[in-house]
Amino acid sequence: MQLYHHPYSLDSQKVRLALEEKGIDYTSYHVNPVTGKNMDSSFFRMNPSGKLPVFKNGAHIIFNTIEIIQYLERIAAVSSGGDNISFSGREVVAWMQKIQEWNPKFFTLSHIPDKYRFYVSKFIRRVLIARMAECPDLAGAYHNKLREAHETEDKLKNKNVLQGNREHLIRLLDEVETQLNESQYLAGEDFSMADVMLIPVLARLVLLDLKDEYINSRPNIAEYWVLVQQRPSYKKVIGRYFDGWRKYKTLVKTWCFVRIRSMLRRY
Numbered sequence: 549m550q551l552y553h554h555p556y557s558l559d560s561q562k563v564r565l566a567l568e569e570k571g572i573d574y575t576s577y578h579v580n581p582v583t584g585k586n587m588d589s590s591f592f593r594m595n596p597s598g599k600l601p602v603f604k605n606g607a608h609i610i611f612n613t614i615e616i617i618q619y620l621e622r623i624a625a626v627s628s629g630g631d632n633i634s635f636s637g638r639e640v641v642a643w644m645q646k647i648q649e650w651n652p653k654f655f656t657l658s659h660i661p662d663k664y665r666f667y668v669s670k671f672i673r674r675v676l677i678a679r680m681a682e683c684p685d686l687a688g689a690y691h692n693k694l695r696e697a698h699e700t701e702d703k704l705k706n707k708n709v710l711q712g713n714r715e716h717l718i719r720l721l722d723e724v725e726t727q728l729n730e731s732q733y734l735a736g737e738d739f740s741m742a743d744v745m746l747i748p749v750l751a752r753l754v755l756l757d758l759k760d761e762y763i764n765s766r767p768n769i770a771e772y773w774v775l776v777q778q779r780p781s782y783k784k785v786i787g788r789y790f791d792g793w794r795k796y797k798t799l800v801k802t803w804c805f806v807r808i809r810s811m812l813r814r815y
């Protein structure tokens with residue numbers, strides 16, 4: 549089994565938490581969207597949306613985060629020989645879908661200073677144009693991706709889109725806060741795949757220095773956040789990258805200023 553992912557991709561984190569919680573071994577391939585690696589033709593041929601994560605088991609390829617997690621549950625059930633079968637129930641799946649409905653893209657990008665976002669976005673667009681010329685058979689897919697990049701730029705300028713996205717997040721967190729009054733974890737007293745979906749969202753808010761505004765202001769979520777950080781899966785998939793985050797940010801900043809300019813010339 550192979551997973552194409554990146555440590556800072558939210559959906560990748562969800563799938564990697566599920567893999568750790570279920571104790572499933574896999575081969576890991578890092579694909580960094582900031583350097584346009586998800587636009588490489590080898591990856592794009594497998595996944596013409598260029599999005600992460602991608603899960604591959606032999607000829608079976610899955611792109612949708614919830615479908616990957618449900619597939620992992622089936623694998624875990626088969627490999628435990630039928631003991632220990634715990635498929636997500638209706639309530640868990642409903643929470644998974646609710647969390648997945650919130651799109652973190654606009655929220656995250658709107659919290660990144662314009663100058664860095666602009667350099668990365670321009671670089672990605674140049675990469676797409678270069679790849680389009682190199683691989684004419686993938687031109688249609690690259691063209692769609694280019695259109696998506698332009699649409700993202702437009703949406704980021706639209707205050708209503710950003711406000712709507714933020715309000716969606718607030719509604720979700722308020723609902724989580726109410727639920728955590730009733731139970732220790734999101735879908736009951738046991739940790740479930742619903743928690744696997746929620747943890748990366750909270751980690752993203754912490755990463756963006758928004759912990760006080762969104763987490764500490766909600767006492768149940770604040771307590772829950774302390775609890776879930778104790779899990780080995782969290783430490784392995786997210787915790788250890790927190791230390792690296794400042795370095796990664798510095799790296800991206802440096803990369804934006806120094807490398808992208810020269811790369812732009814090259815492309």
Ligand SMILES: N[C@@H](CCC(=O)N[C@@H](CS)C(=O)NCC(=O)O)C(=O)O
Binds near residue numbers: 611
């Ligand atoms: N296919 C995923 C969505 C994946 C997704 O949006 N991934 C983001 C990272 S979390 C991505 O790959 N962004 C890079 C890009 O769109 O080029 C799902 O529907 O569950």
